[in-house]
Amino acid sequence: MAHEEVQKRESKWQKLWSDKQAFEANPDKRQKFFCTFPYPYVNGLPHIGHTFTMMRVDAFARYMRSQGRNVLFPQAWHATGTPISAAAERVADGEEKQIKILKDFGVEDSELKSFEKPEHWIKYFAPRYKRDVQKLGMSIDWRREFITTNLNPHYDAFIRWQFLVLKDKGYVKKGKHPVVWCPKMNTPVGDHDRISGEGETPQEFVLVKHKLPDGRFMVSATLRPDTILGLTNTFVNPDAEYTEVDVDGETWILGEPGAKRLAQQGFKVTEKGTVKGSDLVGQKTKEFGDREVLVLPATFLDAKVGTGLVHSVPSESADDLIALQNLQADAGFCKKHGLDMAEVSNIHPIEILDTPEIGKNPAQFYLDKYEVKSQNERKKLDQIRKELYKHSFYNATFSNKYKAVFDRNLTGVPIQEAMSYVTDQLVEAGWAVRYYELTGPVVTRANVDAIVKVVENQWFVTYSDLEWKEQTHKAIKATKFYPESVRAQFEHVVNWLNNWACTREHGMGTRLPWDDQWLIESLSDSTIYMAYYTVAHKIEEVPLEQLNKKFFDYLFLGKGEKPAYPGIDKLRDEFLYWYPLDFRNSGKDLVQNHLTFMLFHHCAIFPEEHWPRSIGVNGWVTVDGQKMSKSLGNVIPVETLLEEYGADATRITILNGGEGMDDPNWDSSFAKGMGPKLEGLLRQATDLKDYKRGNDTPADAWLHSRLHEVIRDVSAAMERTDFRTAIQLSLFELGQVVKWYQARVKVPNKGVLREVLEAQLLMLQPFIPHTCEEAWEILGNDGFISHTKWPAYDSSRIDPGLDEAENMIRDLVDKVRKSGSKDVTIYLAAEWKRKAYEEFDKVVEKSRNPFDITKALMATPLKQHGDELQRLIKFLVKGRIPSYVPTEKDERAWLASAEDFLAEIAGSVKVLEAGEGDSPKKNSGLPGKPALG
């Protein structure tokens, strides 16, 4: 439990920030900085995972403020899409799981009824979510908060405008689209609407026709239409009953479930009758490529799967091969079905593909590998099918059998490159039809099996448009990425992205302006809304009827006639001041959709100068080293974190958890330890409040030197959004520096300590703002630390020599302490090093080739200090200045300065002159290391 004091302190500053409008951003003369994270979806409350992304933006925003930038950091609420409305329906249905979720959020029984309405979720969760965010001390301009969907007619108008612009540019088009569908509810079923079958998607199959002598077609389904040339026969289940249906004037024979699925996918299917599998056995079908093959019986077929019958490619399918072999070995079974045994025995696999490492008959290879004896060994065969498909699809190439079959010679072409081409050719020739099937069974919330439905009239955003892609690539080039390494991923996504179905029939959202049976899908409506933030707090005053396309065209694009609305100039000015977006941060999962969409849409709608400037991407939070999951029960709500640790400890712990693309870890023991650490800062402030900064003595020079090094490095880390590094340096490293300083000088100069503390607070302010404000106040400073400038960095105060000296003394102290000895003798051992440097200079004058230098030096007596020389060469190669080498005088001065200090630890300290007594043994390292005696 965080102390009451902590909570009181934090709410005190939050109230002050809010009362004094500390983070409300308005255009002024300063350079601006506009940063955002994706607005949260309000079907619940924030947890530890949400805080990381938010915190990164807040820390960056606070840093930028301290750099003198005018920072806009707004936040809104996302309600578009199906999850809330689906959840509301579940509440209405009295579903226990859903009700428990609500109760876990603290919803009372009496309130449950209102959650049957989607709008209530927003009304309920947005304010509570906001309270949590505020309690974390986010520096957000709350005047600009809003919600999405038609519940907010102004925003709704903005989204409609966005789509009108896209449509004008030809980026929204109509087409067909397969979706996972609930036949009971008549809606698409996303992952969250499923009882089971998460992750299953529609998969394109190809229906292949096999013509019976009487003109009817047996229809098989396959994932590998490319293997058509290896077809040797078809298999039907002799005991099954197949359906005979009319499809576009043809008579097709297939299993009943398959026929139903066809109907769902827009095929005109009329049932005509039934056919027994056994009646088909023994007939001959005509195939693509003008061949005739036998219909054979097989027992492994399931009428529910595919069309309930298959065509057989025994060279490429282990199922087919083993079925064939089993049949060939069972004369009785053949006879029972009236087959000519000789004819059956004469069927051999046809080799059609070259599969590396396996050869031309992969089916046989895998049967041998897994020692499959019967077509009923389903487990092994299922495993084989997966393995073989993967291996073959990605690695195999077409053999010379494919030379002259299609319009194009496919010999040597990889399967994955030409599979869809083969399908096209088969479809064109009338032998095949595309259709979809689920990759696995899906049970919907309504407790029925989901199907694939091909939605007609679906609207797409045409991300496949090459010109558009090219523009987006251009935008990526101009964008700064944090970390830089995600750039490659964005490049890839832009290339890979295909048309995106951007409308839904159900859920919440904005109606498509020209076709209002459709709602705009949630990822598509949230691509350029950052522009809306710039005017969100003012646009609500604009009468709705004025918010037409012309209005937004002028406001955001400066196009067309100026609207009559009197405040339009102000709105336009505010937009022009804040846009473009300077920084957007989100989890890495959004790279392949939202963040890339954002770039696409900005390219399509805005001129180049309004494209986003930088994008930050971060990993997924883990908790004490474990993945977050409901089942582990380690999804910690922000409320709990605040109660347990308080805002500052939570903030700094999560940001200390990781940086770059690594998954940040929430380390609860670190969070616990932060409490006392923060109190320590306040104690220091209290201790130093009566001292003035700036009247330092020569003895403090080292402290200044280290301080400015830290300022330099922390600033650089902040610029890279490497917040973990910044925390490590400004909190721990600087803490150690101060500790050493205090140990070293008997009477610390409190004026200088105050200066260091102030700098430290300024650097920590982005992470632990409440504590820093409090300490700032204790020190008697005016104004918010949140509004105070970052500590000035002065490179002239950095003196590597001083550091060398302090390191020497520190080494000395370590050694002495370790030895426990009371009498210490120190050799001024830097002598050899000085000589080495001289020698080095001489050689370098002759040649700058590192190899020559090495060789030359190795010939001198100094080779025994090879390590040191190599180090010098490195400096030379890199064009840097060699590290500081103290003179003997320096060395003595340092020792003198530490005399008292050393005497305290050791009884007596004796300094030996160079050359006096036993000189240090070989490979003497750093100067001044003591020999003990």
Next chain:
RNA sequence: GCGGGGGUAGCAAAGUCUGGUCAAAUGCGUAGGCUUCAGGGGCCUAUGGCCUAGUGCCUUCGAGGGUUCGAAUCCUUCCCCCCGCACCA
């Protein structure tokens, strides 16, 4: 399979781009000691192995091979882990 990110001491994590100051920062954990310290406290020390205990030696940075006077770092082969591969927030 494709795209991206990783593999460093008990844990987390820095170091890798730009090879040498690296037996490897820092934090946590653990152990010991100190502080008249009471109740998430502070400070010091230790935390790869070995012993002759040192300015010592040996062995380490997923595994193997290579380049180099020198490799956690560069090249190469391989193994393993994570994320994404969509119509969903």
